[in-house]
Amino acid sequence: MSPAESSFTDRLLGRVRLGGLLSLVAPILAVVFAGLITSVVLLMTGDPPLETLGVMVDYGMRPRSIVMTLNEATTYYLSALAVAIGFRMNLFNIGVDGQYRLAALIAAAVGGAITLPGPLHVAMIIIVAMLVGAGWASIAGLLKVKRGVSEVISTIMLNAIATAIGAWLLNKERLAVEVAGSNNIGTNPIAESGRVPGMELIPGTPTKVFGLIILAIVMGVLYHVLLNRTRFGFDLRATGRSESAAVASGVNVKKMVLIAMILSGAVAGLVGMPQLLGASYSYSLDFPAGLGFIGIAIALLGRNNPVGIAFGALLWAFLNTSSNILQLHEISPEIVQIMQGTIVLSVIIAYELVHRYQISAGQRRVSKELASATPPRAEGASA
Template identity: 85%
Template structure:
């Protein structure tokens, strides 16, 4: 390797490291800023900031709290992955909430109506959920590619339709039965063959982590491989960056939009599975809602990266879990919602500032290289 080529390689490696540090610094600074804003709010409400954070931290590291955090993070992670698939192609799938609830309802009804050996029973429920989620999201994809309807508008409306359809289906005359010992109604309970046992991996408590936490990990790996190691993933990311460039390279943009929305919906169908197969064993009126909107925030926080999303899901789940202790200390638990909202807004601003700095720094670097001429020769030598 010539000295010029070696110098160019060292400078390129240094720029890559700097970009990585800037990308890492953005969410950290955003979280610190959110902590400062939360501290101001706590001071205005006569609550000591450090003591409040200490109470949350002490409660959050207790064994049972760790289990609750991991369980919440599992569903948050799947929801954020569903949103991130669309984000990578500049598609805003706001309909994850309706997709996973409708998928969980139909899958629970199918699973409660039949009896199969354990692996097949569980697999059938999961496949049904993915198909329902994919089909519901594909409606928005078809509207976009055939009629030019914004996926933001269509998925919002489909959320409302899914809620109404779910209420219609969850009726005693159709899919619902009475839940013994309460006034609640839900689908027919899933038998033992459809239940995924929990994992006793946290010492000091009898509470168990959802067994489908393994599914979340697998989906994260598959997401990374699909988006970063396949031709389809390249085409998807290229379309998200520039549709005109993608068309020029032979990519069928309409086809990619439809596939991306369908994949996002299929992932959304998995969001309710840890709760359905690992805890409730039935879809009832008190089934968790709002996970789709939480996924949007976490996908933004994790910058659509599977590892970043994992950290975002754990942070979000930790804050949710630890907020339950605040009311016992006469501190409003809504302070956590303020902190979460501030984190999201701060991260968006921080990423934008980092992006602008990188663009500006790149322009200055190119200007210096054109003036000196030496790096340009090094680039030619390396080519």
């Protein structure tokens, strides 16, 4: 390698390292800024910030709290992955909430109505959930490619429709039965063969980690491989960056939009599975809701990167778990929601500032190189 080539390579690697460092520092600074804003709010309400943080950390690091954090993070992670698939395609799948709840309801009803050998029973429930989620998301995809309807509008409306369908199905005359010992109603309980046992990963507590945390890890790996190691992933990312460029390179944009929405919906169908197969074993009125919207925030926080999303899900779950102790210390637990919202806004602003800095730095670099370039000598000029 010539000295010039070596110098160019060194400069290129330096810019890559700088870009990676800025992308890493941005969320850290955003979290610190959110902590400062939260401290100001605490001071205004008369609560000591450092003592509040100490109480949250002490409670959040207890064995049982760690298990609760991991279990919540598992569902958050799957939800964020479903959102991230759309984001990488420049699609906003706001309908993950409706997709996973409808999928969980139908899967719970199917799982409670049949009995199969263990692995087959679990696989059947998971496949049904993915098919329902994919089918519901495909409606928004078809509306976009056939009629040009914005996926934001269609998925929001489909959330409302999914909620109405779920309420219609979840009654004693159709899918639901009374839950013994309460006024609640839900689907028939899933038999033992369709349940996924938890794992005692954290010593010091009998509370178990969801067995389907393994599914979340596998989905994260598949997401990374699909987007970064396959031609489909390249086409998806290229379409998200520039539809015109993708069309010029022979990519069928409408087909990619539809496939991306179907994949996003299929992953969304998995969001309720850790809770359904690992804890409740039935879909009832108190089944967790709102996980799809949390997934949007975590996908933004993690920059659609599977590792970044994992850290975002753990942070979000840790804050939620830690908030349970605040009321006992006469501190409003809503302070955690303020911190979560500030984190998301701060991260978005931080990444935008980093993006603008990189563009500005690139422009200055090009200007400097052009200014320092030696003009070519004219033909026939004397030496």
